[in-house]
Amino acid sequence: MISVEDALAHLFALAKPLATETIGLSEANGRVLANPVAATRDQPPFSASAMDGYAVAPEGVVPGASYTVIGEAAAGHAFDGSVSAGEAVRIFTGAPVPNGAGHVVIQEDVDRTDQIITVSDRLGRGTNIRPSGGDFKVGQTIESPKILRPNDIALLAAMNVAEVTVTRKPKVAIMATGDELVMPGEAPGPDQIIASNSFGLQAMLRDAGCEARLLPIARDSKSSLKTAFSLVDDADLVITIGGASVGDHDLVGDVAQDLGMQRSFYKIAMRPGKPLMAGKLANGAMMIGLPGNPVSAMVCGQVFVNPVVRTMLGLKDALPEQQTAELAHDLAPNGPRQHYMRARVDNEKISVFANQDSSLLTVLSSANALLVAPPNSEAMPKGTAVRYIPI
Amino acid sequence: MISVEDALAHLFALAKPLATETIGLSEANGRVLANPVAATRDQPPFSASAMDGYAVAPEGVVPGASYTVIGEAAAGHAFDGSVSAGEAVRIFTGAPVPNGAGHVVIQEDVDRTDQIITVSDRLGRGTNIRPSGGDFKVGQTIESPKILRPNDIALLAAMNVAEVTVTRKPKVAIMATGDELVMPGEAPGPDQIIASNSFGLQAMLRDAGCEARLLPIARDSKSSLKTAFSLVDDADLVITIGGASVGDHDLVGDVAQDLGMQRSFYKIAMRPGKPLMAGKLANGAMMIGLPGNPVSAMVCGQVFVNPVVRTMLGLKDALPEQQTAELAHDLAPNGPRQHYMRARVDNEKISVFANQDSSLLTVLSSANALLVAPPNSEAMPKGTAVRYIPI
Numbered sequence: 001m002i003s004v005e006d007a008l009a010h011l012f013a014l015a016k017p018l019a020t021e022t023i024g025l026s027e028a029n030g031r032v033l034a035n036p037v038a039a040t041r042d043q044p045p046f047s048a049s050a051m052d053g054y055a056v057a058p059e060g061v062v063p064g065a066s067y068t069v070i071g072e073a074a075a076g077h078a079f080d081g082s083v084s085a086g087e088a089v090r091i092f093t094g095a096p097v098p099n100g101a102g103h104v105v106i107q108e109d110v111d112r113t114d115q116i117i118t119v120s121d122r123l124g125r126g127t128n129i130r131p132s133g134g135d136f137k138v139g140q141t142i143e144s145p146k147i148l149r150p151n152d153i154a155l156l157a158a159m160n161v162a163e164v165t166v167t168r169k170p171k172v173a174i175m176a177t178g179d180e181l182v183m184p185g186e187a188p189g190p191d192q193i194i195a196s197n198s199f200g201l202q203a204m205l206r207d208a209g210c211e212a213r214l215l216p217i218a219r220d221s222k223s224s225l226k227t228a229f230s231l232v233d234d235a236d237l238v239i240t241i242g243g244a245s246v247g248d249h250d251l252v253g254d255v256a257q258d259l260g261m262q263r264s265f266y267k268i269a270m271r272p273g274k275p276l277m278a279g280k281l282a283n284g285a286m287m288i289g290l291p292g293n294p295v296s297a298m299v300c301g302q303v304f305v306n307p308v309v310r311t312m313l314g315l316k317d318a319l320p321e322q323q324t325a326e327l328a329h330d331l332a333p334n335g336p337r338q339h340y341m342r343a344r345v346d347n348e349k350i351s352v353f354a355n356q357d358s359s360l361l362t363v364l365s366s367a368n369a370l371l372v373a374p375p376n377s378e379a380m381p382k383g384t385a386v387r388y389i390p391i
Numbered sequence: 392m393i394s395v396e397d398a399l400a401h402l403f404a405l406a407k408p409l410a411t412e413t414i415g416l417s418e419a420n421g422r423v424l425a426n427p428v429a430a431t432r433d434q435p436p437f438s439a440s441a442m443d444g445y446a447v448a449p450e451g452v453v454p455g456a457s458y459t460v461i462g463e464a465a466a467g468h469a470f471d472g473s474v475s476a477g478e479a480v481r482i483f484t485g486a487p488v489p490n491g492a493g494h495v496v497i498q499e500d501v502d503r504t505d506q507i508i509t510v511s512d513r514l515g516r517g518t519n520i521r522p523s524g525g526d527f528k529v530g531q532t533i534e535s536p537k538i539l540r541p542n543d544i545a546l547l548a549a550m551n552v553a554e555v556t557v558t559r560k561p562k563v564a565i566m567a568t569g570d571e572l573v574m575p576g577e578a579p580g581p582d583q584i585i586a587s588n589s590f591g592l593q594a595m596l597r598d599a600g601c602e603a604r605l606l607p608i609a610r611d612s613k614s615s616l617k618t619a620f621s622l623v624d625d626a627d628l629v630i631t632i633g634g635a636s637v638g639d640h641d642l643v644g645d646v647a648q649d650l651g652m653q654r655s656f657y658k659i660a661m662r663p664g665k666p667l668m669a670g671k672l673a674n675g676a677m678m679i680g681l682p683g684n685p686v687s688a689m690v691c692g693q694v695f696v697n698p699v700v701r702t703m704l705g706l707k708d709a710l711p712e713q714q715t716a717e718l719a720h721d722l723a724p725n726g727p728r729q730h731y732m733r734a735r736v737d738n739e740k741i742s743v744f745a746n747q748d749s750s751l752l753t754v755l756s757s758a759n760a761l762l763v764a765p766p767n768s769e770a771m772p773k774g775t776a777v778r779y780i781p782i
Contacts, residue, residue, distance in 0.1 A: 029594035076570030154591025162576030179467030185553030200545025203420035365546040
């Protein structure tokens, strides 16, 4: 058996960043920026008023000072002239500050009579002017790789970046295998169950930024598996579920090898989900064979498949993000395999579920965390800080 | 000025849960389950083997016990008969346990010669049988409302639920307003800037589960605003950005009122983003008017618009999730307004950015948290636990 870290190293060696594509800003949220982007302008492009008020020369702004209003500056409409001592320009938020002005007295801080304003005793601090280039200057970059989030989209728009170059979405084909499986909505025979992992993994992979589709269920025969493999088409990643152990009916590895896969098989020192297969198919697609137990498949999706996807997307930090919480109860010592325990974090305290059997989807669905218990970790009392993967 | 809580209460009074629609399970990830769903079967539907091995009667399984192999049970293929004392059935993971059997001895724990197996000294604990209905029983429900996540999708599939009833996606129309704005990719005049909030909000609202589209930019004139409002079509929610203050050029409220809006205007005791407008348009759509400063608009999106969307989606916990972190530095006392400070959480310590000006998208894009400083909160030393909204 190899460690989780060693298994991930093998997978990372097989996974390569994909090509890029250029898309409109409106479609870029959640995508991975592939190249640094530079601002094409300063922001603000001019000294701008931060408030509604009156722009005056910077000197001598004290309570009692008076000014004659000589014009107006609104957002999108600069005042066409200069401001001299004793003069003021009515100005609105976002408007360019006129030449000669260096202070905006907010409207609440003046008394106005016709064209004369007088600074009141309420005069606040600050000039209420945003300097040109105060947010960013032309050429300032957003570094890549980076998952673009809504606030980045707003910043890119402000930089006048209408299109961005992102890593294209990995295409993933998901193949459930087994004579016991039928699709949701079908009437299962007495010995059969419903294919569930494939739907869960499809959702997980879409969340991770993939185009993920389901192949027809492959049966436990070489001919059925060959048919399913013939449908992977242009997938970058093929995920098989089940049939990847060493049982007499576990034919996935044999068939993939017949189809030219450079096969690696790992027994990984982890719970749940010991067996994992990985390799490259003859068409260049990467393949990962997951165990068939529902919880094992979903946990291995988190621990192994998502990091592979992040590598394909060109991200540097491919491992699942871990957080820390305090144990809400004592925890028994762990055995020799790293245990990803189904758990719930509530109010920053973590509790593991009593039944950790790898078949229990009800437990997984109630969990929001995988507590990571390292191999051979000792018993830990309530209150110990432990690491977990949010799910 | 009213408090954030009071403003939210006004908004919640205007927001109503939308109708439902029935969709295929493959499209249900991230959607809000609208009605409870009941399992249509037990899982497993039969007592199932958890391992590859040999099914035998439950009594007398000790090292040295011998059995004659009389048949095989594989996943999807039950053994057609019963197991009596002294008999064993070769069984594989997921297969139905034959009548009469009550223990699966795993294959690593037996020695086999032809059709005879003998239990070895390695015999482990447990029966390696998953009881019928051990994960869930027919009629067991998934409660609503609930945002469906990948593990729920897997569970629903296992329950043989092929379609689910979810709240339909809120349709949101976003209207940026202002003479100073141009679209990304255009050549702005010397007094102009690029519309950015609308793109950021569109991304945020899509993440929140909406269909969000951009209306043409409305200029600071009643006729232009009327044209933009005429395009809101069947939107459930209209978001305007800018023009919602009390300046001479802030016409959004007037125009919306002309179009039949029951208008409420709130000055909210918060930073950034004091002014907020809300109401119902004549066609029944809810409207929220956000301030025009980029950071104010995005923060108000988090604090006010997302909770409205969650209410429309039928969720009970509509407020943004808050978490706790320790201050990485001393924090100055807060003024009378609740301050949503742009901050970064790294390794569970939170640091606020030095410059909190509401125009700085670079700061917002670097932030991953909004530290929530309550009104008039006192100075807090480094190490104090504070609340924040992850962004």
